[in-house]
Amino acid sequence: MRALKVPNRIHALNTLSPKVTVSRRNFAEHPSVTAKRELRKKTERQQFMDESCKGLPTFIDKLSEHKLWPLKRSSPTTLQLNVGLLCNLTCHHCHVEAGPTKKKENMAKEGAERITLLLKNTPSMQTLDITGGAPELNPHFKYLVKEARTMGRQVMDRCNLTVLLEPGMEDMADFLAENQVQIVASLPCYKPDNVDKQRGKGVFDKSMEALKKLNQLGYGTEGSKLELHLVYNPVGPHLPPSQKKLEAQYKEELDKYLGIKFNKLFTITNMPIKRYADFLFNSGEYAKYMSLLVNHFNPSTLNDVMCKYLVSVSWDGKLYDCDFNQMLDINLGAAKSHGKEGQLSIWDVDSFTFLEGTGIATARHCFGCTAGAGSSCTGAIS
Numbered sequence: 001m002r003a004l005k006v007p008n009r010i011h012a013l014n015t016l017s018p019k020v021t022v023s024r025r026n027f028a029e030h031p032s033v034t035a036k037r038e039l040r041k042k043t044e045r046q047q048f049m050d051e052s053c054k055g056l057p058t059f060i061d062k063l064s065e066h067k068l069w070p071l072k073r074s075s076p077t078t079l080q081l082n083v084g085l086l087c088n089l090t091c092h093h094c095h096v097e098a099g100p101t102k103k104k105e106n107m108a109k110e111g112a113e114r115i116t117l118l119l120k121n122t123p124s125m126q127t128l129d130i131t132g133g134a135p136e137l138n139p140h141f142k143y144l145v146k147e148a149r150t151m152g153r154q155v156m157d158r159c160n161l162t163v164l165l166e167p168g169m170e171d172m173a174d175f176l177a178e179n180q181v182q183i184v185a186s187l188p189c190y191k192p193d194n195v196d197k198q199r200g201k202g203v204f205d206k207s208m209e210a211l212k213k214l215n216q217l218g219y220g221t222e223g224s225k226l227e228l229h230l231v232y233n234p235v236g237p238h239l240p241p242s243q244k245k246l247e248a249q250y251k252e253e254l255d256k257y258l259g260i261k262f263n264k265l266f267t268i269t270n271m272p273i274k275r276y277a278d279f280l281f282n283s284g285e286y287a288k289y290m291s292l293l294v295n296h297f298n299p300s301t302l303n304d305v306m307c308k309y310l311v312s313v314s315w316d317g318k319l320y321d322c323d324f325n326q327m328l329d330i331n332l333g334a335a336k337s338h339g340k341e342g343q344l345s346i347w348d349v350d351s352f353t354f355l356e357g358t359g360i361a362t363a364r365h366c367f368g369c370t371a372g373a374g375s376s377c378t379g380a381i382s
């Protein structure tokens, strides 16, 4: 006899016994069944994605064709730290799948202390680039900023803007200004509807309020040292337009209607991983998007890909070649040459100087960094 699926079983029970109504809630699946079903779905989705890319050249094929393989690192200049996945938003394009429920995935004090030590031991690291989630929600965010600034390093905060208006964050904008933290903030459009569509209802208005607050503090304004950069990523599955043109458009529109100023606009390509890969899969656009990226492979972008000079550290201290590899749990390319088969972590190294000249781990998603004009903003956005 064919096994009845849950909805049919509920229907069957309700039909047999009209006096007792069996609700879906009463008939909840055991968590292990749900987990197995989820895993099966993920595996099927992965298989489908692999199938979709079968006719396409691999990233290594493309690099070899241009005599660029293997891809090697330069001296490390940026430590990109993902302090956690806790976020006040749940954007559609989010490649780290951050959100308000990710409370446990947050870097602890010991991790933050180790990071400051490694920063100190790596003189070539000029920048501490803090990302998340919403990095400001990590309780050790201010500690990290202060320590890095005391060492004379540049600090970059990947800010989603709206977090500056959250309860408990009232002093955050002032703190960022006092410590001359560079702000890199995502704003996928200057039109409210497009921003709300990608980031959630009301996000545009809140972002504008936060930008006004930052401008009042001197961020993005003429003659000020406080840098405020915006990041554009396409709302749909296409490549970003020319950065220069779009920057001029953003500047004009935001100034004209709201009097908002900023320094630069970075344009980035949406990475076909995690939540964005789900979106592409569910809308039947995955194969088309991958072909678009592969067909627009541009070898000149390889000079500037962030994995050449950046090391990415996860909230639990693991090391990766970039934030995207971190989300896919692809081991640091240098792990093997460092004499370690598995994953390297901040507890296995004393500094990051060993990275220079080591190989980078690449995969299919790397086409997202190398299509068209490339992705100009180094890695994770918030």
Ligand code: SF4
Residues within 6 Å of the ligand: 305, 306, 307, 308, 321, 322, 323, 324, 325, 360, 361, 362, 363, 365, 366, 369
């Ligand atoms: S995805 Fe990461 S490893 Fe791949 S090219 Fe981009 S930065 Fe480098």
Ligand code: SF4
Residues within 6 Å of the ligand: 087, 088, 089, 090, 091, 093, 094, 095, 096, 097, 098, 099, 132, 133, 134, 160, 381, 382
């Ligand atoms: S994209 Fe940024 S702001 Fe949006 S959910 Fe992800 S981490 Fe949060």
